[in-house]
Structures are given as C-alpha cells and as structure tokens.
Amino acid sequence: MIRAQLLTPDPPSLTTFLNTHTRTRDCLIQIAGLAEVTYHGRAASTAEVGAYLVLIKRDGSLQIHAPTGIKPMNWQPRTDELTARVEHGRCVLHASRRSPEELVRVTFLHPHLALALNLYEEASFTLSGSEKQMQDALARHPELIEPGLTVLDRELLIDSGGIDLYARDMNGKYVVVELKRGRATQDAVSQLGRYVATVQKSGVAAVRGILAAPSITAPALKELRVRGLEFREMGAWPDAPAPAALPSLFD
Structure with a gap:
C-alpha cells in the first residue's frame, strides 16, 4: 500500500516527492507537519502557522485538515x-484551478512525514438514508x-425537472445542487447540466x-470538468434533530 515515504524531508526532497506523485495522479498523498496556508480566489484567507495534514487525492482534489474536527479548514x-517548488528555502505547493480562478498555496515550514499510498476504489459506497433525508440534512x-452557502429553495420545479x-x-x-446517495454517473452530470442551462435561460447569468x-x-x-461544473464528496450527514417531547398529562 505504501508506495513511497519520507521522514522529515528537506525542501528539495519534498518538492521532488510532490512533483513526482502529483504528476501521475494515481495515488493518495499525505503530508503532515508545520505549515502555512493561503487561499486566493472568490475570497482571500490565510491560516495561521500550525500543524496540518495535507491530503491530495487521485482526482487532484486537495484537503487541509487541522488536528481537530471532521471538516477540512481549506480545500x-x-x-x-498541482506544482511544488522551493521558494526562499521552503517547499511550497501550489494548487490552482482556472474556472473559477482559485489558488491554494501551502508553505511547508517543518514537514514531519510525506506518504504516497496506493489506494484504489474497489466498490461503490451508498449513504444510508433516503435522498430526501440527505436533502433535509444539507438544507x-x-x-x-x-x-457561506445559503439555501433559497428545495425541490425547485423548472422546465427540465426539480x-x-x-x-x-x-x-x-x-x-444549483444535485444530490446523489450513491456514486454519481454521467447521467447525474447531464441532469445537473440541464438544470444549470435552464436557470441560465431564465435570465440568471452567473x-x-x-x-x-x-x-x-x-x-x-471528466464530463463534469468539461462542462465547468463542480463535485463535492459527501460523507455521512448530521442526524435530524429529535422532535420536542410533548408534555405528559402530569407535567
């Protein structure tokens, strides 16, 4: 499972490691250590210097996790x-995309561990619960x-569907958000594309x-990227709040 491993790598070694394994996009990469993270795009943010776990998946997606919490603090x-280079004596990872134009920049100040892992999808995964429960939870x-996302409507009926x-x-x-409990296919991408096109035809440009x-x-x-659409990997969602108990006859 472990393809390559570096302990406390120096900047040139980590740079070579990242460029080698991100180029192939056929393994999972983990970098743990002290780092600084900056983001430029639809907004701008800088994370304080701290201990982070950086994950780069086979599809090129990037997640940066703090020591606590289940959600990445940046992604x-x-x-x-995906490119890495030595800048001012540090290994710096640049993760960019063109549409929308965004850049995540990770400066590794003191990396402790770099791993490249051979992990392959062998089976599909379906979330428990119905798509209605998924919709309710994400709403x-x-x-x-x-x-920063604000839900305006659910099951909004348009000419091409809901x-x-x-x-x-x-x-x-x-x-426009399309939800799937199981692995998303090209049919789901086409469906999402139709919904977006219908909304655009109604006069909403962006x-x-x-x-x-x-x-x-x-x-x-691949089709999603060609169409300029986006994918969000969803794990388990929060349970619905329990209904308030009705007072008993003797309360």
Whole structure:
C-alpha cells in the first residue's frame, strides 16, 4: 500500500516527492507537519502557522485538515494544476484551478512525514438514508457543501425537472445542487447540466452547478470538468434533530 515515504524531508526532497506523485495522479498523498496556508480566489484567507495534514487525492482534489474536527479548514474540490517548488528555502505547493480562478498555496515550514499510498476504489459506497433525508440534512447544514452557502429553495420545479437545492454562494452567485446517495454517473452530470442551462435561460447569468455525492465515476468527473461544473464528496450527514417531547398529562 505504501508506495513511497519520507521522514522529515528537506525542501528539495519534498518538492521532488510532490512533483513526482502529483504528476501521475494515481495515488493518495499525505503530508503532515508545520505549515502555512493561503487561499486566493472568490475570497482571500490565510491560516495561521500550525500543524496540518495535507491530503491530495487521485482526482487532484486537495484537503487541509487541522488536528481537530471532521471538516477540512481549506480545500480545492478539483485542481487544474498541482506544482511544488522551493521558494526562499521552503517547499511550497501550489494548487490552482482556472474556472473559477482559485489558488491554494501551502508553505511547508517543518514537514514531519510525506506518504504516497496506493489506494484504489474497489466498490461503490451508498449513504444510508433516503435522498430526501440527505436533502433535509444539507438544507439545514449547507456549509457541508460549501462555507457561506445559503439555501433559497428545495425541490425547485423548472422546465427540465426539480432542483434538489437552489442556493446562493458567499459572492452572490446562484448555485444549483444535485444530490446523489450513491456514486454519481454521467447521467447525474447531464441532469445537473440541464438544470444549470435552464436557470441560465431564465435570465440568471452567473450560475454554478454542484454535484454532491459520496463518489463519482472517472468518466463522470471528466464530463463534469468539461462542462465547468463542480463535485463535492459527501460523507455521512448530521442526524435530524429529535422532535420536542410533548408534555405528559402530569407535567
């Protein structure tokens, strides 16, 4: 399973490691250590210097995790380019995409461990619960799809069908979200594309499309990128709050 491993690598060694294994996009990469993270794109942010776990998956997606919590503190759902180089004596990873134009920059100050792992999808994964439960949970917690997302409507009926979640992002752009409990296929991508096109025809110029599912097939991911749509990998969602207990006769 372990393809390559480096302990406390120096900047040139880590740079070579990252460029070698991100180029092939056929393994899972983990880097643990002290780092600084900056993001430029639809907003701008800088994470304080701290201990982080950086994950780069085979599809080019990037996640940066702090020592606590289940959500990444920064991520790129897909990347068009992953490059590492030595800058001012440090290994710096650049993860960028063109549409929308975004860049995550990770400066490794003191990396402790670099791993390249051979992990392959052998079986599909289907989330428990119905798509209605998934829709309800993500409508309550749209931040699980994207921070700053506000849900405007559910099951919004349009000419081409029903939009699972119709939302607005932190920059005011409208977002069409299609939900799938199992692995997303090209049919799901085509469906999302039709919904986005229908909303655009109604006069809304800036519309994003997000396909949220536990996984996606390689052909579907390729088509998604060609269409300029986005994928969000969804794990288990929060349980619905329990209904308030009714008072008993003697309360």
